[in-house]
Every structure is written in structure tokens, then in C-alpha cells.
Amino acid sequence: MGVILKLSGADMLMRALHDEGVELIFGYPGGAALHIYDAIFRQDKIDHILVRHEQGATHAADGYARATGKPGVVLVTSGPGATNAITGIATAFMDSIPMVVISGQVASHLIGTDAFQETDMIGISRPVVKHSYTVFDAQDIPKIIKEAFYVATSGRPGPVVIDIPKDMTAPDKLYDYEYPEKANIRSYNPPIEPEQNQIERAVAAIISANKPVIYAGGGAIASNAFKELFELNEILDAPITNTLMGLGIYPATHKRFLGMLGMHGTYQANMAMHNADLIIAIGARFDDRITNNPSKFSPDAKIIHLDVDHSSVSKIIEADIAVFGQVKNSLEAIIKTLKNNLDDYDSKRLKPWHSQIAEWRSSHGLNYELYKDESDNNSILPQAVVQHVYNITKGEAYVTSDVGQHQMFAAQYYHFDKPRKWINSGGLGTMGFGLPAAMGVKFAFPNEEVVCITGEGSIQMCIQELSTCFQYNLPIKIININNEALGMVKQWQDMNYGGRHSESTYQNSLPDFIKLAESYGHVGIKIEKNSELKESLEKAFSMKDKLVFVDVYVDPSEHVYPMLVANDSLENMWLSKDKKT
Amino acid sequence: MIKRKLIMIMENKPGALVRVVGLFHQRGYNIETLHVDPVTDFSRYKFIEEKLETKFKENEISRLTITTFVSDSLMRQILRQLNKLIDVIAVSNEETTYLKGVLLDENLL
Numbered sequence A: 001m002g003v004i005l006k007l008s009g010a011d012m013l014m015r016a017l018h019d020e021g022v023e024l025i026f027g028y029p030g031g032a033a034l035h036i037y038d039a040i041f042r043q044d045k046i047d048h049i050l051v052r053h054e055q056g057a058t059h060a061a062d063g064y065a066r067a068t069g070k071p072g073v074v075l076v077t078s079g080p081g082a083t084n085a086i087t088g089i090a091t092a093f094m095d096s097i098p099m100v101v102i103s104g105q106v107a108s109h110l111i112g113t114d115a116f117q118e119t120d121m122i123g124i125s126r127p128v129v130k131h132s133y134t135v136f137d138a139q140d141i142p143k144i145i146k147e148a149f150y151v152a153t154s155g156r157p158g159p160v161v162i163d164i165p166k167d168m169t170a171p172d173k174l175y176d177y178e179y180p181e182k183a184n185i186r187s188y189n190p191p192i193e194p195e196q197n198q199i200e201r202a203v204a205a206i207i208s209a210n211k212p213v214i215y216a217g218g219g220a221i222a223s224n225a226f227k228e229l230f231e232l233n234e235i236l237d238a239p240i241t242n243t244l245m246g247l248g249i250y251p252a253t254h255k256r257f258l259g260m261l262g263m264h265g266t267y268q269a270n271m272a273m274h275n276a277d278l279i280i281a282i283g284a285r286f287d288d289r290i291t292n293n294p295s296k297f298s299p300d301a302k303i304i305h306l307d308v309d310h311s312s313v314s315k316i317i318e319a320d321i322a323v324f325g326q327v328k329n330s331l332e333a334i335i336k337t338l339k340n341n342l343d344d345y346d347s348k349r350l351k352p353w354h355s356q357i358a359e360w361r362s363s364h365g366l367n368y369e370l371y372k373d374e375s376d377n378n379s380i381l382p383q384a385v386v387q388h389v390y391n392i393t394k395g396e397a398y399v400t401s402d403v404g405q406h407q408m409f410a411a412q413y414y415h416f417d418k419p420r421k422w423i424n425s426g427g428l429g430t431m432g433f434g435l436p437a438a439m440g441v442k443f444a445f446p447n448e449e450v451v452c453i454t455g456e457g458s459i460q461m462c463i464q465e466l467s468t469c470f471q472y473n474l475p476i477k478i479i480n481i482n483n484e485a486l487g488m489v490k491q492w493q494d495m496n497y498g499g500r501h502s503e504s505t506y507q508n509s510l511p512d513f514i515k516l517a518e519s520y521g522h523v524g525i526k527i528e529k530n531s532e533l534k535e536s537l538e539k540a541f542s543m544k545d546k547l548v549f550v551d552v553y554v555d556p557s558e559h560v561y562p563m564l565v566a567n568d569s570l571e572n573m574w575l576s577k578d579k580k581t
Numbered sequence B: 001m002i003k004r005k006l007i008m009i010m011e012n013k014p015g016a017l018v019r020v021v022g023l024f025h026q027r028g029y030n031i032e033t034l035h036v037d038p039v040t041d042f043s044r045y046k047f048i049e050e051k052l053e054t055k056f057k058e059n060e061i062s063r064l065t066i067t068t069f070v071s072d073s074l075m076r077q078i079l080r081q082l083n084k085l086i087d088v089i090a091v092s093n094e095e096t097t098y099l100k101g102v103l104l105d106e107n108l109l
């Protein structure tokens, strides 16, 4: 600060991004963004990653954000560049991921004239952004950048779009550049510290509960509350479940961990939620994949709900005690108050509850007889693929995923002990997310193992990014769980539509993924037999410097279980094709 | 379902109104009537200026009135959703006012 520079709008933009701490931008050029691209060329502080499709840019920035906690940054051109980015923006919005998307726009004097590549980006993106800005005066660029990053990362995070008409970045107009130290938005004031009287009510409820369950979701990860949640449960000793978005916020290998809950949650997690007398919801929003039928949801439980977003609380399930604030701060406050009342808290009281849960776990827990027959007479089970990947990577990899059966198998069988390692599109459920997201993670952590567990349907939705992976030498491991079908669709058709597989198979039209990987400059490995599975996967992971595309043919008839019975309570689940609770 | 009146004080910025209207559409709420005016007499909103440590200037804020048919629980949800919009400074119905995340137990607008 202090020094005032004379810069063009485009140079101010790059300078402001650098002053904001941005190191990486994912993008794709085009007419309306060319002044900005020239400014990128003339600076050396920020790396630009050229993707192959704007959807890839948004997912890569999203993956980067989820893994690091820092906002992802995207740059696209107007019109088709902007519309191509929408799916990725919506994906980030649904999962509350901090992201700043800069879109070029036609020059101010052309706006509203149906100019070449003009599209109302602010209008199209409005329902899927936390906020958006149009630059009307280039002088505002530094202030808008400052505000955009503040909005994207604070409170409940989310994507912010900045639409910049081309004339705002013209090289011949210079402005005084100064980067503001703070964003000050008088009409935006997300809660941070909780109210102490709510904390006291929460602690009183905790102290008197006999069957408590902690239900933690993506908001706890966004708030970086791993340590606090762990510390709280060292005192409470309560059973704990995570949503699909929350996996890793509590160590999955901990004895108190119940596994994921909801649609494809474990038997013990769903049973515990249904029978609890107290649910402590932490950064989780009771969406329909969790509650199933809200009127039958957890009939006897009192609800404590910790969240930063007022509108998430009592939206679907009425909260008895609402604690607004950053989840991390709220947990700290609960711990502190609980510690002052420690004489009143006796975790031994939970013993019968724990034995009940142990019984549920042992009767229908996840690890049913997967390996009944691992001979080559049987096809490979998709669950076994994930288990092998888990073992080979010692449970320490970053795992991105797409959407479908493979995603659920990954969530169930890869046990995450740390947050920000499981990277998946939970809210929007975007097929095509996995590969570009893995790129974003690999850029952030080049020395870490990054695995994309995908399906042959999903991977084809952003397959073009294999070219980006080659350009930037990103040795990701892609595990394609190939059931030669849109497996999850097929499963629903099996269960609800009399097995009529309408448009969920491809009639032998899949590409040869091995040749495809090779043509992009990578290594492909095909696995078709149980006897090859372990060894071939080990071989793939031994190739440290290569992107390896592992195409594993699995049993196409396999379903994901448990699965909640539609529109019912959490205690009603399908446990296998012919067994219901 | 009864007819309700909502009042909002918001920044008079491009796109602010469409965000409010869009939110009604997006969440499936219906708008019966809508009226918007620039605020010229700030004396009624001194409490907002004090609370937000700001000073309103000419043409900076608008007052928006919407009537809608909704149930009680939905009303609260609408208030919270509106309050979440970055350009909305305060929003109230007959009984409550949300002033940037702070819930006040009366209609102050």
C-alpha cells in the first residue's frame, strides 16, 4: 500500500488478484477477455492454467478450494465461455465452496444490443451465486476484487461472479491503483461468535441426553472445525456420523464414528439418528438425502443446530436450540461452557446407547461378505476396488469422485481420517466433476497422491481435461469403475421401474479407454479379473510420474446398499436386493 | 395462507431488485404486489445507521414493499433468505425485523 501506480483495468485486475494472495487461475481465453489475457502474459506472479472447457476450469478451481480452503479463481470469456462455466458455479454454490469467477463481457456500449458473444452473465448466474458484480467503472476494480473475495470466503462461503465489460480492461486507459486493506460492506455481516445463552441451552441439553448423536456436515469443514469437533467428542464420547459432504471432519477409523448417514448411509448411522434423543447438527442442513421423509425423521430427538446461515436452520427440521455463528467458534464456546460444568456430565450414562449401536453395527454394518468368492468365476466387485485403493494409498490420498454408484462406494469404503481429502459434488451431484477437481487438488498439492474414483459415464463428461493433465504433467490416478452403464440410474430402474433399463446402457459403444488415455499421452491399464485386481492397482500407483487411467470392469448388476426406502423414516432401509429392515 | 406485507431497506444498486424478485421465484414464493421507492427521509432509519455505523446518503437506499400469500413458517424462511441477500440491509414483516443477521422482535421499518 502507499505507493500509487498508474495501471490499466486489466493490469489492475491482475495486480489486485496478486495482492489478494491468488497464486493460480483456471481459465480459457476469448475476445472479451483478451485485454486481461494480455495482462496475464505480461506478469509473472500468478500462474494461469489453460483448461480444455470452461466447466473444467470451474471444477478445477472448486477442487483447489475444497482441498486448500482458499478460494478458487476462474477466468472465462463472455457468451459461451460464461455459460459453459455455469454448471461449475452451481456445483460450488450448492456445496458452499469459495470461488471467484471473472467473466469477460462485451464492451459497455454494446451491452443490450445482442452483440457477438453477448450474454447476460449476471442474470444467468444469479440463482447460483452468493453475489455478483458488474464493473461499470474501471477505477472500482480493486475494491470489487477485495469485496468479492471477502464475500466468497466469509460466512457461508460461495461463488461470486465479476462480469467485466471489455472497455473496462482496455490498455490505453490508466487509473490510480491502490488495493484496499479491508472490505467494508455495511449490508453484509455474517455471524461469527454465538450467543452465550444459546450455548448454555445447548450444553444443558447435552448434559441431560441419554442417546445423543453428533451429525456433522460440510459446514464444519468449511469452518475448519476438525480440532474443536474432536475435542468436544473427547468429552462427550458420543456416536458421530458425517454427511457425504462432511466425511473426514471426524476420523472415520475412530471407534465412535458411525459412517455416513442418509440415502446410502450405514445401518448404524441411520438407526442411531432415528432413535436418538438428541441430535447435535453441526454445519449440516438436513437436506432430503438425509431426512428422507421429514415428518418421520427422528421422532424423539431434540435438535441442536449449529450453523453460520440463519436460513439453513429450521428450514426443513425445526431446531429446538439454534446456535448461529461460525461453527468453529460455536464449538469452542460449547467446549468451554461444558468444561465449566464437567461435574454434571457423565459419559458413562451413554453405555447402553453404545451397546445398542454396537449391536446395530455388527448385525448390518458395511463390511458384509464382500470377498465370498474372489475367484475369476466372479466379476470384480466395485466395493473391492475402493477397498484396494484405500489400502494401497494407506487411506492418505485425496480422493475426488463423480456421481453415481462409484461415488457412493468411494464414500462408504474409503475411510477419511482428515477433512478436505474427500472432494465430491454432494449438493448438485455433477457428473464430470471428478477429473477437473482432481487437477485442482494436484496443483495445490503436487506431492500428494490424488485419486479420481469415477464411472465410465461421468468421466466422459469432462474427459477433455486429460489433455490439460498432460500439458501440466499432473500424475493423477484415475480409477474408472466400469459397469458399462449409468449404474445409479439402472439401480433405480431395477428397484422402482420393474428393471426397465431405459437409456441407461450404451450398447457396446464405449471407447477403448486404454487407447484413449494413451492418445492423450498417459498410461492406461485394463483390469477384468479378480486375480489381477490388486497387482494391477499396485502397478498403477507405483508409476509416480504418470497419469494412469485404470479401467476396471466390475459386476454390472451390483447395487449400492444400504438404501433408504423412499419417503419413509431413517430406520427403513434396503440392506440388499431382497432384504429390508 | 394469509396475505402478508414485507418491507425491505436495501442498497440502491444495479441488480439489487432483481435479486429480491428472483429469490421469490427461485424459492417458489409468490409476489402479489411490489412497490419500490428511493428513501429520501432518513430520520426513520436512524437506528439502522447507528447499528451499522454508517450514514445514508441521497439516492443510496431504497424501500421495497412486497405483499405475498404465505404460511407462518414459510414467512420466517423468506425473511431469512432475504436477509441473506448482500444488498438487503433490513427486512421486516408485521412482527419482526432482521437487520443484517440480528433479529429484532418488532416491525421497525
Ligand SMILES: Cc1ncc(C[n+]2csc(CCOP(=O)(O)OP(=O)(O)O)c2C)c(N)n1
Binding pocket: A402, A403, A404, A405, A406, A407, A429, A430, A431, A432, A454, A455, A456, A457, A458, A459, A481, A483, A485, A486, A487, A488, A489
Ligand atoms: C450432469 C449429470 N447428468 C445426469 C445425472 C444423473 N445421474 C446420476 S448418477 C448417473 C449415472 C452415472 O453413471 P456412471 O458415471 O457410469 O456411474 P455409476 O453409477 O455407473 O457408478 C446419472 C446419469 C447427473 N448426476 N449429472
Ligand SMILES: [Mg+2]
Binding pocket: A404, A455, A456, A457, A481, A482, A483, A484, A485, A486, A487
Ligand atoms: Mg457406470
